[in-house]
Amino acid sequence: MLIKSLVSVFLAAILTENYVLCKFLGICPFLGVSKKLNTAVGMSVAVTFVMVLATAVTFPIYQYLLVPNDLSYLQTIVFILIIAGLVQLVEIVLKKYIPSLYQSLGVYLPLITTNCAILGVTMLVLQKVETTALYTYTYGHALINALGAGIGFLVAMVMFAGVRSRLESADIPKSLQGLPITLISASLVALSFLGFSGFVDKLIPLA
């Protein structure tokens, strides 16, 4: 049951609840950094890493520090400060100890603080604790959910980088060039993701 629910949370986060294409979180990097495949992958890996790390820190802080002290209204301000601090810390640690990784991921880190997907994931996993009735939503579920959200972001970015490289050679009407055609192709990619709705529930029935 536990493994089943973990797998279902993981797959749902990638396919049916894709943070970019179904929940509209992290649209700016999705549109801005998806022109080239390698930058798209770099950004996604950095986002995934920070997402898991941020959830790992904010989940216990909310559950065991804010809620018992009746401070849950401070969620927004505490979480954004934790994320900003974490991103800064990761940047310093990477620079000092793993310079090669810093070279490839470091450039994306300043952008990540204001990426709404990160703050969104940390808040949505806490909402799930209250709304999931079928099984108890544990710390493990939250981490798996954050990992799935990051991988979903990666999948969307990589797919979209492919679509955009095809767009380069297309003949597009003048007014649609640039951002408009990018958004319209994003709409088609999002349409394809609608095909997954109900997929996870059918594949792994929990009840």
Next chain:
Amino acid sequence: MAEKKTLMQEFTKGIIKENPVLCLVLGTCPTLAVTTSASNAIGMGVAATAVLICSNAVISMLRKVIPDKVRIPAYITIIAGFVTIVQMFVKAFAPAINNSLGIFLPLIVVNCIILGRAEMYASKNPVLPSILDGLGMGVGFTAALLCMGIIRELFGAGSIFGIQLLPVQILIFILPPGGFFVFGILIAIANKLNTKAGKKVVTSPCQGCPMSSTCKSFECANKENNSNSKEVADNVN
């Protein structure tokens, strides 16, 4: 008299000339996510405007106190404080809006329009113009959201503000793909009008991004963008 006119300009520029959504392409996430109905769009617009006015005012007051190096964290903390206040107000007085906006209400904190105005305008200008700038940008944001909300609700649910108008419902307009599509078409129209008027059009969301000065990632880092954002800041001054 001249003073009054410029103050008026600070207010009106955000509505059409520098519309944050359609011309600067900022705040795309809430624009796409909450515009499934016209009333949601207004709720989001008003909440963001309130935060924008308050944060612009406070940041402008503190602009000489905040050290340059820690300005972004300081701005985020101020913005987060106001978002929390607005969140509590909405929860208490408009619980229906709170439910339909959901996670996007606290996410106003990372809305780049607000950080963008703090960085580009409020940190350099006195309090009164900053408040008017915030109000103008907020009204522009609300207007763009409302425009999208009306289109999506009309086609997707056949109604506007819940009043049934069309007999047909094209559900896809309310679903995520419809959001991307309508936004793409609206930006295409804005670009068409801007090129006719001989103005520059935005080709990448990075151009207006408040983080573009600190961002070293591949597409944001090229010089053209930096000079563009400088231009915007100069125009504002």
